[in-house]
Amino acid sequence: MFSQVRFNLRTKIILGYVIVIIGLSISILLINERVITMKKDREYITNHDLQVHNLSNEIEKNILDMEDGKRGYLITGNARYLAPYNSGYAIWKENYVNLYQLIADNPDQQKNLDSIKGNIEKWIIEAAEPVLALKRENNPEGIIEFFKTDPGKPYMDQMRAQFQQFRNTELALTENRSLALIRDNEILLHILNLVWFLISAVTIVIALITSKSIVGTIQAVTSSIRSIVTSQGDLTMRVKVNSKDEIGDLALVTNELLMNLEEQNWVKSHITEMATTFQGVTDLRLLTQSFINKVAGLVEAQYGVVYLRKLSDKNDYLIKYASFAGPAEEVGVQKFRMGEGLVGQCATENRIIIVNHVPNDYIKVTSGLGQTSPKQIIVAPIMFENSVLAVMELATLNNFTPLQQQILSQIVEPFGTTLHNAQRRTEIENLYNESQTMAEELQVQTEELQTQAEEMQTQTEELRSTNESLEEQNLFVEQKSHEVERAKEELEQYAEQLKQSSQYKSEFLANMSHELRTPLNSLLILSQFLVENSNGTLTSDEQEYARIINSSGNDLLALINDILDLSKVEAGKLDIEIGAVNLTELPQVMERIFTPLAEQKNLQFRIIQHPDLPYLIFSDEQRLQQILKNLLSNAFKFTESGIVTLSIRKADPLEANIALPHAGTGDVIAFSISDTGIGIPANKRRLIFEAFQQADGKTERKYGGTGLGLSISREFSSLLGGSITLESEEGKGSTFTLFIPCLQSSTSTELVSTYSESSATIVSSFELAEPSFTHSATLDAMNIEAAQSEQKRLNELPSSRNIFQGKQVLVVDDDVRNIYALTKALENQGMQVIAAHNGRKCLDVLKLHTDVDIILMDIMMPEMDGYQTMRHIRQSAAYNELPIVALTAKAMKYDREKCLDAGASDYISKPIDLEQLFSVMRVWLSKS
Structure with missing residues (x-):
């Protein structure tokens, strides 16, 4: 019958405690009674015995005070000496009555106290009052006679002896009571020890019984779980427990958990299998x-x-x-x-x-x-x-x-x-196959055109040699003319196909740029946050990991830019922006960039500026800096010890005429980069200027790199109307010299165009189109002053934190990684960020949030791209002045113009440079 009763842990534990509490209660009752008795005894000793001693001492003191007061008066005759006598006389009886009442339980002591009282009264009557009366009567002879017999001294000696005996008796009684109290304490201690022993024994017995009931069941559960663990995660096993308490409930819950884990493991394993299959x-x-x-x-x-x-x-x-x-x-x-x-x-x-x-x-x-x-x-x-x-x-x-x-x-x-x-792979493969097929077809058609051109040239020679017989062969010539006309038409068709192929290539590069730059954007922004470690939550190793990720992302971005730049140059679609270049600031820029690298590699970096240099020249500053960066990067890469030197000077006329034969009498600036590195063999000097090439396989394996830097530098120098020369000795170092025409007039554009068309360094499979210039080259002193004034105005704008604080920015991007990265960056500047994942959601958000201060608009989005979205926004008069900054990962020609035509206020390419973004936003927010 009891086997069916649920005897849970709470009942077991409560029952044990109840038994212990009952034992403790009985013990406490017994001890409490004993403690009360001891307390009464202790209080009696404290309140009675001590008071008896005090009163006996007080009475004796009263008599002594009376004795002292009497003698003082007798000696001095001054009545104020009677004050102790009068005071003792007034209170000794009161103290006597109190003491007599305290010893009411001791008749013997009361008799002793009565004897003391009789002696006190006799001393007052026979020894104190008579002599005081004589003194009052001013009878010194009587006083002398009185003291000859002095009847008071025997009484006083007897009283002292009686008081001493009285107190000794009380001390003996007190000591007896204390001994009794000590015996009682010892009895209480024995009782306490006995009670402690009994309670401990009962508690141990109850604990053993209860723990056996609990631990036995838990051990059974633990043993079952351990067998599951040791069976290599077999979740099909179940715990078997017959206990009908909370441990049994634990077993049931454990079985339910194992069943749930088995189901979840089954789900995850099949999901993983599906993902990998x-x-x-x-x-x-x-x-x-x-x-x-x-x-x-x-x-x-x-x-x-x-x-x-x-x-x-x-x-x-x-x-x-x-x-x-x-x-x-x-x-x-x-x-x-x-x-x-x-x-x-x-x-x-x-x-x-x-x-x-x-x-x-x-x-x-x-x-x-x-x-x-x-x-x-x-x-x-x-x-x-x-x-x-x-x-x-x-x-x-x-x-x-x-x-x-x-x-x-x-x-x-x-x-x-x-x-x-x-x-996506299918689309890319289709595009690649179409591009390959078209390229092969174009190659075959080009070869056919070349063959036909050769045939036409041969026929032309034959026509010239047979000029005398032209009339006889008129019909033949007309037939050949028709064939030439057909060949011309075919050539035009082939040219159109070549143009279309170039367009496909450009679109392919644009799409690839978007696909590569989009993940790079969030990678670079978030890794930069980790490098800055503003919250201080990262270790030094973790910060180093973040720096490596950020550096690798920038290297990948540089490679993408290099490939795109090289493709644009080969296709003749790279724009040159002519402007004023300050030759005094250029060395400072290079020094700021490469001095840390020199210190890291333990190299010397020296910049030499010759005194006859002009203050300004006109060229494309960005392309010029990129050439110098590429050449200096190569110098530092291939130099393990020694020095790297950048020398800026005017080229002498002979040197300039050899390097730039079409420069005429104009000045030529020579930028020489020298190093003490590994040098370049003579048979490899032309090879290193080809794309994706280095001096040899060992160099590539040891020093790394893509081999694009020199190829791009050569093409850029050609577009700037310049050239690059190389002097090198294997094992001793190399010197690359960039020659740039020194343009200082409004004819800069025409001169650069002329130089670039005649430059001997251009080697390309495409015929380069004449560069188009988006900026005028006529920068006189007034334009320079205006530019400096504008820069000063920008510097006086409020800081990012002040101007961004509390402003609402709408970020429109279909890539959640970019939205996350930009949100973190903008919120760090104090802005409120609203996100939209495509153009249609952007329009819906604007309807709900009419107080948006600025929009960051991605271009490549599904459903409605950035161009369409900006046109819809600008159709509303309420948003004519709303700043819109276009963000795009495409980096092809005319993208900026397309964004501005669609309604953008400004344009930034991805991956986004946060400082550039904040600068642009600061300008537009200050205007608005």
Whole structure:
């Protein structure tokens, strides 16, 4: 019967404590009674015995005071000496009465006290009062006679003896009482020890009984869990416990936890398996078919189909791509519009739809033995970054369990990423194949054109040699003329195809730039936050890791820029912006950039400026600095010890005529970069100016790099009308000299154009178009002064923190990484950030937030790009003056003009330089 009773831990513990409390209560009652008795005895000794001693001493003191007062009066005759006598005489009886009452329980002591009282009274009557009367009567002879007999001394001696005996008796009584109290204390101590022993024994027995009940059961649970752990994570094991208390409840909860963990482990393992299975598959039909087969088997579905989303300019369809155990191809719906049917509605609402109680005339699940209708249908969207890429529909003869629904909801997200990657890879491969095919066709057509040109040249020679027989061969010449005309038309067609191929290449580079710069943007911004470590939460190693990430990102950005610059130069689409270059500030810029590198490598860095240099020249300062940076970077890279020197001087006429034969009589500036590095062999000096080339394989492996720096420097120097020469000795060092024409007039543009067309350093497979200049080169003293005035005005603007504090900025970008990075950077400046993931959401946000102060607009976005969004914003008169800064990862020609034409206030390319962004925002916010 008791085996069925639930005797829980609380009851066991409370019962043990109740027994202990009962024992303690009984002991406390016994001890309390004893303590009360001892307290009474102690109080009696304290209040009675001490008071008896005090009163006896007080009475004796009163008599002595009377004796002293009497003698003082007798000797001096001064009545004030009688004060102690009168005081003692007034209070000794009162003290006597009090003492007599205290010793009422001791008749013997009362008799002793009565004897003392008689002697006191006799001393007053016979020895004190008579002599005082004689003194008052001024009878010295009588006083002398009185003291001859002195009847008071025997009384006084007897009283002292009596008081001493009285007190000794009281001391003996007090000592007896103290000894009794000590005995009582010892008895109480023994009682306490006995009680402690009994309670301890009872407590230990109860603890052993209770702990055995608890620990035994816990050990059983622990043993079961340990066996699960030692069996290499076998989650199918269960805890077996027969206890009917909280430990039994623990076992049940543990079993439930193991069951839940087993289910979650099953879900995660299949999600991981699905994610790894489809990696690298680029065929969309194979990918979707494999996916639906795998999912259907996983959730025990008897029918399944995948609809892939196809977007075009006018249509947005969901097209059937793969099916599992489906009917024949002509049966069922092959495509849906967005919002059409459950499939289209699922894609529109971006949510899972479950249909229960499927009617019998719905789709049939067919096998070799027959067919039947499904019981439940589930339609799930497959997404990537909140954009639906496909829709999956599954049907089952049973109901999908919650676990199966859970794995379905979790498995579509990683597959959306896989599907997106496959689509992008397919698009890139298609573009690459088309580009390769067109390039091959263009190469074949070019070879045919060259062959035809050679034939035409041969025919021309033949025509010249047979000039005398022209009339006889007129018909032949006319036929050849028609052939030449056809060849010319074909050549024009080939030229048009070449132009179109160049356009494809430019678009490909622009798209690749966007794809590469977009992740770089957030990488560089967030890694810079980690390097700054403003919260002080990172260790020095973690800050070093962040610096390495930031440096690697900048290196990758520099490589992207180099490739784009080189492609623009080869295509003749790189703009040159002519402006004033201050030759006194240029060395300071180089020194500021390369001095830390020199100190790091333990090298000397020396800059030499010759005194005859002009203050200003006209050139493209950005391209000029980039050439010098590339040459100095190479010098430091290949120099392990010694010195790197930058020398700026005027080239002598002979040297200038050799380097720039078309410079005429104008001055030429020579920038020489010398090093004491490894040097370059003579047979490698032309090779190093080719793209992606270095001196040899060993150099590339040891020093790294892409080999683009010198190639880009050569092309830039050509566009600036200059050239680069090289002097080197292997093992001793190299000297690269950049020659730039010294332009100092409004004819700078024409001169640079002339020089660049005639420069001998240009080697390209394309014919370079004449550079277009976006800025005028006519900067006279007035323009320079105006520029300095504008710079001074910008310097006087409020700091970023003051002007940004509390301002609202709307960040429009489809990449959540960029939004996160920019949000952190802008919030650090005190701004309030509102985010929108595309153009349409941007317009919706502006309707809700009419007090936005500035907009940061990404260009490449789905649904509505940045150009369309800015045009819609500018259509509203309320937003005509709202500053809009365009942000784009494309870096192709005319992007800035397109942004400004679409309504942008300013333009910044990605990856974003935060200081540049803050500077631009500061200018526009101060204007607004």
